Amino acid sequence: MIRRVLPPLAPALIALLVFVAFPMLWVVRTSFNELEAGAYIVDALTLDNYTRFLGDSWYLINTLWFSIRIALIATAISVVCAYPVALYIARTAGLQRNILLALIMAPLLIGLVTLVYGWIVIFRGGGLLNSLMIALHVYDQPVRYMWDIKGVVILLVYIGAPYVVLSLLDSIERISPFLVEAARNVGASRWTAFWKIVFPLTMPGLYAGIVIVFALNFSAFAVPLMIGDSNTQMIGLVVYREALLNNDLPFASALSVIMVAVNAMILMGMAVFFGRLILNRLEVKR
Amino acid sequence: MSDDAIQVSGVVKRYGATTAVDNVSFNVAQGEFVSLLGPSGCGKTTTLRMIAGFVEPTAGALRVNDRDVTHLPPEKRELGFVFQNYALWPHMTVAENVGFGLKLRRKSRTFIREKIAESLSVTGLSGYEDRLPRQLSGGQQQRVALARALALEPQVLLMDEPLSNLDRALRVTMRRELKELQARMKMTTLYVTHDQEEALSLSNRVVIMNKGRVEQVAAPYELYENPATSFVADFVGITNFLEGSAVGVDGGSMGVRLRSGQVLRAVAKTAVTPGAEVRALIRPERVTLTTKPVDGENVLSGQVILSEYFGAVLRYSVRLDGGEILRAEVHNFDNFVETGAKVWICVLPEHLRIIPQEGQG
Numbered sequence: 001m002i003r004r005v006l007p008p009l010a011p012a013l014i015a016l017l018v019f020v021a022f023p024m025l026w027v028v029r030t031s032f033n034e035l036e037a038g039a040y041i042v043d044a045l046t047l048d049n050y051t052r053f054l055g056d057s058w059y060l061i062n063t064l065w066f067s068i069r070i071a072l073i074a075t076a077i078s079v080v081c082a083y084p085v086a087l088y089i090a091r092t093a094g095l096q097r098n099i100l101l102a103l104i105m106a107p108l109l110i111g112l113v114t115l116v117y118g119w120i121v122i123f124r125g126g127g128l129l130n131s132l133m134i135a136l137h138v139y140d141q142p143v144r145y146m147w148d149i150k151g152v153v154i155l156l157v158y159i160g161a162p163y164v165v166l167s168l169l170d171s172i173e174r175i176s177p178f179l180v181e182a183a184r185n186v187g188a189s190r191w192t193a194f195w196k197i198v199f200p201l202t203m204p205g206l207y208a209g210i211v212i213v214f215a216l217n218f219s220a221f222a223v224p225l226m227i228g229d230s231n232t233q234m235i236g237l238v239v240y241r242e243a244l245l246n247n248d249l250p251f252a253s254a255l256s257v258i259m260v261a262v263n264a265m266i267l268m269g270m271a272v273f274f275g276r277l278i279l280n281r282l283e284v285k286r
Numbered sequence: 287m288s289d290d291a292i293q294v295s296g297v298v299k300r301y302g303a304t305t306a307v308d309n310v311s312f313n314v315a316q317g318e319f320v321s322l323l324g325p326s327g328c329g330k331t332t333t334l335r336m337i338a339g340f341v342e343p344t345a346g347a348l349r350v351n352d353r354d355v356t357h358l359p360p361e362k363r364e365l366g367f368v369f370q371n372y373a374l375w376p377h378m379t380v381a382e383n384v385g386f387g388l389k390l391r392r393k394s395r396t397f398i399r400e401k402i403a404e405s406l407s408v409t410g411l412s413g414y415e416d417r418l419p420r421q422l423s424g425g426q427q428q429r430v431a432l433a434r435a436l437a438l439e440p441q442v443l444l445m446d447e448p449l450s451n452l453d454r455a456l457r458v459t460m461r462r463e464l465k466e467l468q469a470r471m472k473m474t475t476l477y478v479t480h481d482q483e484e485a486l487s488l489s490n491r492v493v494i495m496n497k498g499r500v501e502q503v504a505a506p507y508e509l510y511e512n513p514a515t516s517f518v519a520d521f522v523g524i525t526n527f528l529e530g531s532a533v534g535v536d537g538g539s540m541g542v543r544l545r546s547g548q549v550l551r552a553v554a555k556t557a558v559t560p561g562a563e564v565r566a567l568i569r570p571e572r573v574t575l576t577t578k579p580v581d582g583e584n585v586l587s588g589q590v591i592l593s594e595y596f597g598a599v600l601r602y603s604v605r606l607d608g609g610e611i612l613r614a615e616v617h618n619f620d621n622f623v624e625t626g627a628k629v630w631i632c633v634l635p636e637h638l639r640i641i642p643q644e645g646q647g
Contacts, residue, residue, distance in 0.1 A: 176371065176373065178369050178371060178373035179373050179375055179376075181338075181340050181360065181367075181369075181373065182367070182369060182373040182374075182375070182434075183375070183386070184339070184340075184359070184360040184361050185338060185339075185360050185361070185363075185365065185366075185367040186361075186386055186387030186390065186434065186435075186438060187361045187364075187387050187390045187391060187438075188361055188386075188390055189359075189361055190359075192390065196386070197375055200377045201375075201376070201377060278377055281376075281377050281418060282376060282377055
């Protein structure tokens with residue numbers, strides 16, 4: 001088996017090894033080094049970089065917990081926004097469906113920086129949204145959306161929601177309409193049939209979407225960098241600041257390791273939670 | 287008040303320019319087993335789905351147990367429904383599937399448990415309560431689907447080709463079980479199928495549909511022996527059609543003059559004006575076939591162009607002297623007749639039906 005599969009996979013495996021595994025190992029190694037006099041990296045085997053972060057409640061609250069919280073909030077809002085859209089698209093066909101899918105996927109095709117600047121035009125102090133709201137007398141003073149955590153969440157949702165829509169769409173379309181009819185037939189209203197039949201059966205798609213979007217949100221870097229204010233201590237951004245602004249590669253490496261580890265733990269937790277909830281019933285166990 | 291459990295009157299369903307169901311009317315009496323039989327695309331499933339409330343009729347009225355259900359949502363109709371692909375909820379166990387409707391009706395926990403056990407024992411699935419649908423075979427899934435419908439004790443059961451996804455041997459077994467079950471529970475059943483064997487063997491009456499219309503509503507025996515149209519004759523069983531024109535033959539009997547000029551006598555059952563274009567209908571198993579010349583009434587001669595041996599039965603295709611091909615089925619009492627042999631075929635007038643040609647009546 002391995003002998004047959006290995007040759008065609010070899011180029012990909014070598015690329016993975018060179019461009020992913022080695023740099024990761026290098027990061028892990030660097031995280032145990034020391035920074036001498038704030039400038040020189042000295043080979044060492046110390047846990048100082050880890051204790052500096054994990055032993056400091058300011059970092060734990062303002063960076064780690066903050067990142068988890070923002071990622072969870074943005075993921076939750078993405079799901080709430082994406083679900084009805086996915087349900088709607090699942091019911092369309094032909095040209096209408098292609099147009100909707102293109103619109104959903106468009107943000108994924110545009111470069112992130114272009115996307116963010118587009119949003120800044122709309123959301124900044126004198127931007128389109130504020131001008132419109134003031135013209136409509138909804139409020140008189142411009143509201144701050146950008147350069148604030150609000151803006152970060154809005155953009156994370158904007159970037160994350162299409163992934164949730166696409167993964168939900170797949171799950172929704174696998175559900176035979178007969179299952180809903182069978183539920184209606186035994187006395188379920190439209191609403192009950194949705195909650196008891198459709199919703200549980202979309203869990204695989206919902207789970208996939210949540211996993212992708214949470215992982216992206218938790219380690220988000222570009223969006224907090226461009227939109228966030230000085231209080232936006234998202235962990236990905238902190239890694240960037242430590243590595244490239246403060247030149248503290250060992251500390252940045254330790255932060256990266258912590259970021260990946262926490263992300264993995266949360267995703268495993270989700271796997272267990274969703275598995276217990278429903279996925280174990282839906283997937284064939286060997 | 288009426289005795290009918292289901293009344294379908296003048297029901298029409300149009301999808302854009304196409305008419306799927308065209309002015310269909312029939313009734314199903316209390317406790318009766320009626321089949322909707324027809325080729326695929328004849329509107330039988332659409333008709334059933336309209337009764338269940340999954341499809342809104344364009345026109346017409348539907349009554350179930352003397353209640354107008356035409357515009358009622360499916361959950362208010364209190365009908366059992368068994369789907370062709372079973373439509374079991376994959377995330378629920380067998381017990382949860384069967385008990386779902388009872389739970390929605392807020393029955394007590396013990397009542398639900400008893401009812402689940404009862405329905406599963408009726409369908410022979412006791413002990414499978416905690417299995418998930420994907421852990422069951424097709425036949426077992428179909429039993430769960432049936433148990434799910436039975437658990438709510440519906441007065442009317444609708445079934446949409448419930449056996450068509452099973453292999454042949456299982457289908458025959460399930461068919462017998464279904465018949466026994468229906469007879470025992472005396473449940474009004476409307477059954478959709480494209481399998482004439484199923485329809486004939488299960489039903490009290492059969493509704494034959496074609497191109498969205500009802501062709502004939504009759505008991506299986508009537509359907510086979512006295513088809514109202516050539517579609518019915520052709521769809522139910524194998525039939526020979528001989529074309530010709532009607533001629534009056536003395537008194538109560540009728541005749542058909544074949545293209546060869548020969549006149550065959552039949553017992554009149556439908557009014558046909560003499561001279562009209564008609565088809566004489568002969569079932570292959572109703573003829574006698576000999577290799578010895580026979581004289582007399584209703585004898586056709588011809589040559590065997592194909593003879594097939596099936597053990598218990600022998601099947602022949604005979605080219606008549608008039609040019610028509612006639613199929614004959616003979617039980618294996620006589621000697622096998624080889625291809626090419628000259629044969630004489632005899633049909634009794636009571637086994638010969640005359641029906642008007644399509645489009646003329």
